[in-house]
Structure formats: structure tokens, C-alpha cells
Amino acid sequence: MAVGQPEADGPRLIAKELQLSVSSKQRTLYFHGESMRPFLVEGDEVVVEPVERSSVRPGDVITYRHLDRFPTRRVMKTTEEGLVLWCENWPDRTFRAAWDDILGRVVARRRAGVWLAASDLPWRIARAAARLRWELRQARHVMLPEILDRARRAPRKVLRMVRILPPPGNQ
């Protein structure tokens, strides 16, 4: 049971996880919220299937347990401890989930009566586009500042090498 969960809610939470594990095109689950827009929007019906740790890939949309809720987000990285997750519509935030909390992978979506499966081209395009956006953001927010910082320090390093500036300890 999750930390802080009332004892009486234990069976209910287990039943919800069981419900999640048996979702299918006949027994869909509902998505709620704006965080995964435009890929998933409020009221979309989704099918979640149990997934093996070894088959989780960046770009997959994963459902996991967090207290009594089931956040559903896109995998951006797999690590020894779990997953780094991201939402298309909340690009500034990343989330982490432990492997033990992963409940399943979203494999199909129905919106306005139309099914879209993970093997369909629009799904694969959305997956690739999300990964590209993530990589670009990582480059801009993580790698670029590092490169600029190195570039800023480089001239001082050169001047020290030719002994125009004193070594850092003598400043």
C-alpha cells in the first residue's frame, strides 16, 4: 500500500489496479487532464496493457501508481532505478517513477469513436516528435549552458597558459 494511504482504501486501490490490468477495447479507461495534450486529451478512452521492464522504450506512454492515482506520461529515459517521464504539454517538468510502480503501457486510444493504435503512423509520429522536442530542450537547457560556460572560460584559460594572467590561486 502506498505511504499515507488509509488502510480501508487498500482493497479499493488493489481493485483499481486489477481493473487497469484488464483494460481492453471493450473495457477502456478514461484519461483526465491537459498535461499530455494534444496526444491525450480529457475524456480520451485508452487501453493499457501490462508491460515487461525489458520492453519499455523511450517514447512509450506509461501508467504508474502514485499514491491512489495513476499518472500517465511519456517515457524519456530508462535508468537502473526506473523511468524519467515527461508530458508534452508541461515541457518544463520531468517526473520519475520506480520500476515497481509501473503498471502498464498505453497501446491504443479512442477519441470521438476513432481508434488509434500504437502501431499506427500518427501515433509513431507523435512519439518521435515528443522525443525530438525533449532532446532539443535537453540540448538547450542542459548542454547549451555548459557549452557557453566553457566558451566563456576558454579565453582566460588561454591567457593563463601564455602567462598573461596569473594562475587562479594567485588572483
Next chain:
Amino acid sequence: MPTRYRVHDSNVAWRVADDEAVVLHTDSSAYFGLNQVGTLLWVRLAEHPMTLEQVTAWARNSFHDAPAGLSKELSTFIDDLLELNLIEGEDSTEAAAPRPAPGPTAPSELPRWDPPAVERFGELEKLILSGE
């Protein structure tokens, strides 16, 4: 003709937590809890369809504190599970090959005898996956 009982695999999903099973009826979204003895019995029915006689023999051999009215208590439990559509009965001659009932469970794994019971906890609403 003896009837053999099995867990209704296409209708239920279940999990044991803290020695007690939570069983979800997937069509109705109703969920149930089994007490410890009920859970032991359920697990055995899930592994191995059994007749009421086999269930009774297993319980009598396993629980040294089982009461004289054991058979009636088990019969009531089986009837409750059938009524809730959590298990199904099949003519034992339909089974491909008759199999013996499982042997007694090791005493260290057993709780004290309590009449096996199933309790309806409630019904789940449509499950919502939250992006937030």
C-alpha cells in the same frame, strides 16, 4: 454427477495482499474481499478445479481445528462464489483428464479455521488515468 468448480478466469481478476484476496468482477466492476481461509481455498481453486468433496477433503486434511460442520460451511462459500459469478461449475466428466485433489497444506502456512467468507466491498467507477 459431481460438479467441479473453477475460478471464472474470463470474469475476474484477483490478487492476494496480506493473506487476503481482493477479487474484481471485471464486467460489473464490483470488487470483493475473501478472508484468509477463503483466500486459501480460492488460490487452490484457481490452480486446480475441484469438486466439493475434494475441497472438503483438502480442508479436513489441512485444518486440524476444522469443525464437524465443515462441509456445510464450504458448501455455503462455494454457493456464494457461484451466485456472485466469481467461479463456475463444470461437469467433472467434461474435464480432459481427472486429476487428484491437492494434498494438505503445510500447517505453518495455515491460519486458524474460520468459515470461509466473501464480502462485497463495493463497485468501482470508471477508472480514470490522470495526467496531473
